[in-house]
Each structure stands twice: as C-alpha cells, then as structure tokens.
Amino acid sequence: MADKSKLWYLENFNLFSSLKQDSMMELNKISLEKEIGKNQPVYFPNEPSNSIFMLKTGRVKISRYSKDGKEMILAFINPGEVFGEMAYLGEEERTDIAIAVEPSYICAINKDDFSQFVGENPSLNLLMKKIIGLKLKNCSDRMGDLVFKDAKQRIISFLFMISSENGKKIGDQIIVKPFFKHQDIADITSCTRQVVNDVLTNLREKGTIFFDRKKLIVNRPGELKKLINN
Incomplete structure (x- = not known):
C-alpha cells in the first residue's frame, strides 16, 4: 500500500x-x-x-x-x-x-x-x-466464564462482550461487523460447534439477535445481558 x-x-x-x-x-x-x-x-x-x-x-x-x-x-x-x-x-x-x-x-x-x-x-x-x-x-473474565458458567452462558457472554466492545450502536440495535464463524466461537468458549449453532439459532428465533456470515445484530442488548446469568 x-x-x-x-x-x-x-x-x-x-x-x-x-x-x-x-x-x-x-x-x-x-x-x-x-x-x-x-x-x-x-x-x-x-x-x-x-x-x-x-x-x-x-x-x-x-x-x-x-x-x-x-x-x-x-x-x-x-x-x-x-x-x-x-x-x-x-x-x-x-x-x-x-x-x-x-x-x-x-x-x-x-x-x-x-x-x-x-x-x-x-x-x-x-x-x-x-x-x-x-x-x-x-482475559480474566474469560477464565472466570470457563470455570463458573455453563456452555450457553459462555456463548451469550461472548456475544455481549463483542457487541459492547466492537459493535456500532444504531438506534436500539448494536451491529458487529464482521461476525465470527461458529467454529471460532466454539473454540473461544470451549464449546462444540453444534452447541454454538443451537444457542445462536434459539436467540435468533426469539428475536434477541440476528446474524449471518457477515454480521451480528443485537436487537435487545439488555435482554442479552440478563441471559448471561440465567
């Protein structure tokens, strides 16, 4: 360049x-x-x-x-x-x-x-x-997640973290570009790819998030945060 x-x-x-x-x-x-x-x-x-x-x-x-x-x-x-x-x-x-x-x-x-x-x-x-x-x-928070949170909570915690740190707020939504591959999320959260797919699909069906290969859209950030400890 x-x-x-x-x-x-x-x-x-x-x-x-x-x-x-x-x-x-x-x-x-x-x-x-x-x-x-x-x-x-x-x-x-x-x-x-x-x-x-x-x-x-x-x-x-x-x-x-x-x-x-x-x-x-x-x-x-x-x-x-x-x-x-x-x-x-x-x-x-x-x-x-x-x-x-x-x-x-x-x-x-x-x-x-x-x-x-x-x-x-x-x-x-x-x-x-x-x-x-x-x-x-x-890094310390991630270690705590691995010890104290189950697979679903770790995945949701990761989504909340990247949307808070790397997302762009537009209205009530937060948009993250580019999004991660399911396998990458699985590797980061120490889960299987299938578990990641199930959690993301469930959140999308509920309207909490939307995602495709290029982006993540968090429609209800507050709800996502509450789910971390549920």
Whole structure:
C-alpha cells in the first residue's frame, strides 16, 4: 500500500486520534507495513518481543497452547486494534501465537522506537496502559466464564462482550461487523460447534439477535445481558 494510505490508516486508530499532524508524520516514519496471508503467523511463542502491531484490515487470532497441544484462544483482533502490546511493558519473549485468520494488513513499530515516541507524546502512555488493563481484564473474565458458567452462558457472554466492545450502536440495535464463524466461537468458549449453532439459532428465533456470515445484530442488548446469568 502507498505511504499515504498507511498514514490514513494510522490516523484512524483511536489510540492516535488526539495526536497532532507532525506527530502523525513521525509515527508514519517509524512504522512498517506488512501484508499477512490467511493462516500465516505474525509471531510465534518464544520469539523476541521486538515490535508492537496495529491491525489495519483483516482479523488476527491470539492463542496459547498447553503442553499437550490444546489451543486456547485468548482473543480475536479486529481492525483498529493494537496487539503484541506487552512488548511495550518490557516483555522479552512472546508467550502466545498470533495468526491471521484472513488476509490482513498490519503496521509494526519497533518497541524502542515506540517507547521513544510515547515519551514525546505522554498522553499515549495512559492510553496504552488502559488498553493493556482492559485486555488483561477480558482475559480474566474469560477464565472466570470457563470455570463458573455453563456452555450457553459462555456463548451469550461472548456475544455481549463483542457487541459492547466492537459493535456500532444504531438506534436500539448494536451491529458487529464482521461476525465470527461458529467454529471460532466454539473454540473461544470451549464449546462444540453444534452447541454454538443451537444457542445462536434459539436467540435468533426469539428475536434477541440476528446474524449471518457477515454480521451480528443485537436487537435487545439488555435482554442479552440478563441471559448471561440465567
């Protein structure tokens, strides 16, 4: 992509929305653009944590594997989000794996260059800590869901989380684009694909949600929230 396009994408990250134009130009200089094919890795566990990444287009899956090879999906990264951010806090090696689940464009910034940039733009330090804190909270919440909630509650909790964090409110509805494949939801919530299909179909029949391959529409967010603990 052209350098001008890279700058346009950077300007549309919420993290950088308050920066002045000269700061944006400097950020543009220190960031590198990469195209990652579907099912290709961005990084592996035990690799040096040298960079911080920002997703421009596509979707990236963050996972961790147990010693017996079982995958635990920690998060899906959507356009406009930062990942690999623990490098900013001094992480030496990656503890998880990042895979592009669809063709993706990312911006990569060397962690030392980014730290210097943040030093020149102190407001970013607080925003980065908020982002990291929120991700750690979401990870903790997911662990709690796996321990204390049944399969239906975990799926509904996931739907509520992504609609709250990634959805766009239009009137009384919340729209999430793109939506997840049923198998992805099953992997995230530690359920079977059939259980996910049954729960989503039931919610759609009741009119609580609507979904297809491209989007999720939450028609009654309040009702969805109540169902998490029912």
